[in-house]
Amino acid sequence: MLELKEGFRRFSAKADHAFYAGLVAGQHPHTMVISCSDSRIIPEYIFDAEPGEIFVLRNVGNLARTEESSVQACIDYAIRHLNVKKIAVLAHNQCGAVKATEHKEHLDTEGLKKWLEQEEYTGSGLEAAEKNQAVRQLAKLSEYTTVKEATKDGHLELCALYFHLEPISLEIYEDGKWSSL
Numbered sequence: 001m002l003e004l005k006e007g008f009r010r011f012s013a014k015a016d017h018a019f020y021a022g023l024v025a026g027q028h029p030h031t032m033v034i035s036c037s038d039s040r041i042i043p044e045y046i047f048d049a050e051p052g053e054i055f056v057l058r059n060v061g062n063l064a065r066t067e068e069s070s071v072q073a074c075i076d077y078a079i080r081h082l083n084v085k086k087i088a089v090l091a092h093n094q095c096g097a098v099k100a101t102e103h104k105e106h107l108d109t110e111g112l113k114k115w116l117e118q119e120e121y122t123g124s125g126l127e128a129a130e131k132n133q134a135v136r137q138l139a140k141l142s143e144y145t146t147v148k149e150a151t152k153d154g155h156l157e158l159c160a161l162y163f164h165l166e167p168i169s170l171e172i173y174e175d176g177k178w179s180s181l
């Protein structure tokens with residue numbers, strides 16, 4: 001716990017307390033991001049966002065597992081109650097979750113097996129597999145009722161993003177292809 005206690009003390013000493021007081025009134029995020037749990041991938045850092053701007057769902061492999069109630073609750077709340085205008089699936093390079101799906105026989109815990117065994121590893125090489133996995137999440141999202149209704153009304157856009165750790169860069173998936181931002 002030492003790292004967390006010390007970290008909080010440093011955070012609290014330099015935090016803008018007036019800004020945090022303003023957040024008590026509520027949250028108005030513009031975007032929901034579905035991100036990997038990977039500790040190197042921090043959506044708020046990558047998009048230079050303040051608290052209150054991004055509503056984040058994180059799990060192993062940035063999966064839009066819309067048949068799971070925790071994922072449904074997050075998406076429903078973001079769209080129906082917070083009125084987010086975008087949902088972005090944020091994939092990244094060197095993703096351990098995607099790597100693991102190349103050799104699923106090596107998944108060594110019940111939890112990892114349950115979570116990842118239905119995932120596919122497609123394309124030639126890890127980057128292609130990571131990007132294809134993100135595109136599949138978009139397809140899953142667009143089939144989910146709450147998303148379907150919101151996109152039909154023009155209130156919601158979906159996109160996939162791919163973050164490279166080194167050199168730092170971001171690609172966006174639009175009109176069926178990836179391009180650099």
Ligand SMILES: [Zn+2]
Pocket residue numbers: 036037038060061062092094095096097098
């Ligand atoms: Zn990952």
